[in-house]
Amino acid sequence: MSNFNNFFDSSPFDYNIDEKDINLIKSLRKNLQYQYNNCLPFKRLLEKRKFNFSNDFSLEDIPYIPVTIFKDYKLKSVKEELIVRKLTSSATSSQNPSQIFIDKHTRVNQMKSLVWILSSFLGKNKMPYLIMDIDPNLKKGDFELSARGAAIRGFLVGASKSSFCMNEQLEIDYEKFYSLIKDYEKSNEKFVLFGYTYIMYLYVAMKMKEKGEKLNLSNCIVMHIGGWKKLYDQKVSKEDFNKILVDVFGVRKDNILDVYGFTEQLGTVYISKGNGMKEVPKISKVLVRDPYTLEVLKDNQEGLLQFLNPIPYSYPGLSVLTDDLGVKCTINNKEYFEITGRAKNSEVRGCGDILSESM
Missing domain, CATH: 3.40.50 (Rossmann fold)
Structure with missing residues (x-):
């Protein structure tokens, strides 16, 4: 498993986007390999999407898991005896809460990430x-x-x-x-x-x-x-x-x-000052997808927010499509976004049929 000191040793916001994306792809590739070897449902998802992490790929190419999937399936990538904490997210009366399984390695890096971002x-x-x-x-x-x-x-x-x-x-x-x-x-x-x-x-x-x-x-x-x-x-x-x-x-x-922040990628938070937009730290990538076509949108276009983050190892939470709507923009070669609302009925579906075949 990876440590992320190459990220934590400098400011969360000391980056240019091109370098940041290169470093993220390196870290996410390692995580993808680990999830492929240790989480059968996620392995099946990659295979169904014909995604080969050994080849060159962009951040946009990495398959995502809709956030609602964590409410329906218990996804984990470590043995039960290594789980040190089980988290549940908030849920409406008509929903189950998300269930997130944390091992010691993931928990340590989540806490490091939170301290790193808050202290800035x-x-x-x-x-x-x-x-x-x-x-x-x-x-x-x-x-x-x-x-x-x-x-x-x-x-x-x-x-x-x-x-x-x-x-x-x-x-x-x-x-x-x-x-x-x-x-x-x-x-x-x-x-x-x-x-x-x-x-x-x-x-x-x-x-x-x-x-x-x-x-x-x-x-x-x-x-x-x-x-x-x-x-x-x-x-x-x-x-x-x-x-x-x-x-x-x-x-x-x-x-x-x-x-x-959200339970499915605990430890990485996005903070805005006053009326400003939320800053994206270099350990994360935010994409905005069209709610209907799921194609990646350009800056200043509203859509569903997807977050890529290499920290989650004990569960396949490295690429999550949320039910939050937002816009993103680039200012001085840094990434920012803002929440604008929620998807109708707060339901983002997809890939459940693929995952369930291997449960």
């Missing part, structure tokens, strides 16, 4: 995190809360200490919240206000605005995760979201970090 935005010194959510220990057995808690814990690799600042009714614990803020202001210590996008907006910023609360958190970075799914119905734009946070918290717009 937050710096290398750990900071206190004020978590705008319920402490999962207060409501054990709540599946949604425990899932949020698991995601939150993953990001605490960059925390010097952490405090949950909401009660069991998902209301701000103002006494605790303001006390901690006062302490950090006195010590001039930089801190992170952290939580899920919809909670940060609906249950924190909007509730504080209704109460007429205004802060001046010049020493704060706001970081939110989990995506915009629960805000789509309310038609909240990123610009509107950021304006409310700037008005209520008194933070600089560029200190608001929107983090995108």
Whole structure:
């Protein structure tokens, strides 16, 4: 199996696209060979697609697995006894959650990747995190809360200490919240206000605005995760979201970090500052495909987002077609993208028949 120190030893965003693509193809070729030898369903997929990783190929040529396949099949490329963690993604009531099987090798590289990318935005010194959510220990057995808690814990690799600042009714614990803020202001210590996008907006910023609360958190970075799914119905734009946070918290717009990632490629996250687009690190490639023809689209054309990443080894997650819609662009020989919505019914199908023949 590969280590990725050739990526991790320099900045995630220190690249030009041509060099990046060459290095990715080298790493992905090794992963493809491993998956071919160790995951029978994926081997069958490559054979059905007549894909030969021994020949020259482009990143666009690599077969993808639709994200929904991970909800329907248990795909793994290592023996059961080597699995150290089984992850499940969020799911609607009509769906099964994705099941992702992690071994020690993959887990180590996922954590390295997350620290590597986060530190390029937050710096290398750990900071206190004020978590705008319920402490999962207060409501054990709540599946949604425990899932949020698991995601939150993953990001605490960059925390010097952490405090949950909401009660069991998902209301701000103002006494605790303001006390901690006062302490950090006195010590001039930089801190992170952290939580899920919809909670940060609906249950924190909007509730504080209704109460007429205004802060001046010049020493704060706001970081939110989990995506915009629960805000789509309310038609909240990123610009509107950021304006409310700037008005209520008194933070600089560029200190608001929107983090995108997904369970099927855990550890690699895509972050935007303020109203900007998400930067693509050099360990990943983002392609945009037409939702109907699945052909690769050019810059600034909306389609389904596909992510290629060589880190997943314990399962065939190196090329995933998501049900997120987005656009990508190239600026100064760097790659950026933005989420614009979700595919209708959040269903991206394909290749299940091929995989099932060898299950």
